[in-house]
Amino acid sequence: MAQITLENVTKTFGAVTAVDRVSLTIAEGELVALLGPSGCGKTTTLRLIAGLEIPDSGRIFIGDREVTRLPPRERDVAMVFQDYALYPHMNLMDNIGYPLKVRGVPREELRQRVQEVARRLQIGDLLDRRPSQISGGQQQRASVARAVVHEAQAFLFDEPLSNLDAKLRLEARAFLKHLQHTEGVTAAYVTHDQAEAMALADRIVVMNHGKIMQIGTPLDVYRNPQNTFVAAFIGNPPMNLLPCHLDMAQGVLVVAANQAPLDLGLLRERIRVALKDGDSLTLGVRPENITLGAEPGPAAIPGKIYVTQPLGGETLVNVEVGDQLVSVRIFTEELPPLPEQVWLTLDLARTFLYGPDGERIV
Numbered sequence: 184m185a186q187i188t189l190e191n192v193t194k195t196f197g198a199v200t201a202v203d204r205v206s207l208t209i210a211e212g213e214l215v216a217l218l219g220p221s222g223c224g225k226t227t228t229l230r231l232i233a234g235l236e237i238p239d240s241g242r243i244f245i246g247d248r249e250v251t252r253l254p255p256r257e258r259d260v261a262m263v264f265q266d267y268a269l270y271p272h273m274n275l276m277d278n279i280g281y282p283l284k285v286r287g288v289p290r291e292e293l294r295q296r297v298q299e300v301a302r303r304l305q306i307g308d309l310l311d312r313r314p315s316q317i318s319g320g321q322q323q324r325a326s327v328a329r330a331v332v333h334e335a336q337a338f339l340f341d342e343p344l345s346n347l348d349a350k351l352r353l354e355a356r357a358f359l360k361h362l363q364h365t366e367g368v369t370a371a372y373v374t375h376d377q378a379e380a381m382a383l384a385d386r387i388v389v390m391n392h393g394k395i396m397q398i399g400t401p402l403d404v405y406r407n408p409q410n411t412f413v414a415a416f417i418g419n420p421p422m423n424l425l426p427c428h429l430d431m432a433q434g435v436l437v438v439a440a441n442q443a444p445l446d447l448g449l450l451r452e453r454i455r456v457a458l459k460d461g462d463s464l465t466l467g468v469r470p471e472n473i474t475l476g477a478e479p480g481p482a483a484i485p486g487k488i489y490v491t492q493p494l495g496g497e498t499l500v501n502v503e504v505g506d507q508l509v510s511v512r513i514f515t516e517e518l519p520p521l522p523e524q525v526w527l528t529l530d531l532a533r534t535f536l537y538g539p540d541g542e543r544i545v
């Protein structure tokens with residue numbers, strides 16, 4: 184296994200900059216998730232690592248070898264595609280063994296290696312079947328088996344679980360993480376599912392419009408989103424973002440949706456940049472860092488219960504604040520009765536403030 188490094192890599196297609204000055208190192212044995220909305224450049228980044236695209240500028244290394252302009256076969260990386268790309272006319276033995284066959288591995292050794300990998304992936308008794316004769320989850324395993332069978336330097340996964348139903352997807356996720364840990368695989372894993380990225384990855388790279396918005400461990404990205412894009416992308420439901428403006432004379436933030444004043448209190452000491460009276464800011468607070476009550480307070484905004492959604496172990500409450508809906512997560516199976524008019528008290532130690540450019544200032 185080897186480390187993967189991208190240095191200031193840019194790739195354009197005509198007028199579209201698919202990957203924009205991306206620098207990133209995936210350490211040996213690390214799984215890094217590339218996360219972002221459709222079209223943000225995730226697949227292009229993988230294809231650049233695999234050698235299926237050549238960058239306009241920048242450099243790519245696998246281990247300490249520069250591979251920027253090498254063809255795919257000289258890079259020794261294995262790719263698992265979203266649609267599995269299994270050959271329909273071949274049985275699983277031939278599909279999984281294909282990378283070994285093209286490398287000239289003798290037939291008997293090929294059979295043994297395929298059987299061993301297939302057994303570990305629990306598809307050992309399906310080797311004489313064709314892809315059309317097995318389930319989606321089994322196809323996904325066959326596709327992973329084909330990638331791992333030739334012990335490549337690194338693995339590239341492009342949304343490998345997106346074709347599976349919710350239950351299989353969770354199973355496959357646990358299985359992939361277990362495999363990655365036991366084999367110490369270096370991997371780049373593309374997904375647009377933030378829960379999958381959180382659950383699987385050692386680190387997450389959040390992308391938007393070809394650019395890296397933030398890199399960090401899953402918890403770091405969840406707890407400390409550096410800009411409103413990441414704040415709104417991570418978490419289900421995501422962080423509440425409330426536009427507001429600064430009233431220095433009163434020492435308050437005024438929430439735009441309902442003009443409620445919020446005591447700057449704790450936040451004031453944490454503001455790291457010079458702000459002006461009237462500045463337009465965005466307050467960010469996760470649904471679990473708000474409590475609902477009947478009483479006002481310095482860190483409370485008034486709202487009106489819109490709907491409550493029991494989710495089993497927790498309840499999601501949507502509260503109308505002016506014309507905006509705010510999500511509140513309460514870790515209780517049964518919600519105590521609440522008045523229609525409530526006060527939302529923010530945990531100011533876990534509240535963020537983003538500047539006019541969307542970058543975090545608290």
Ligand SMILES: Nc1ncnc2c1ncn2[C@@H]1O[C@H](COP(=O)(O)OP(=O)(O)OP(=O)(O)O)[C@@H](O)[C@H]1O
Pocket residue numbers: 196199200201219220221222223224225226227228375
């Ligand atoms: N071969 C190509 N020719 C022209 N434009 C391309 C090509 N490949 C990708 N693009 C464009 O580059 C941008 C990034 O595409 P990419 O496939 O990397 O996105 P993605 O993040 O993988 O999206 P998705 O989640 O939908 O798979 C998009 O605007 C896409 O239309």
Ligand SMILES: [Mg+2]
Pocket residue numbers: 225226227
């Ligand atoms: Mg893609």
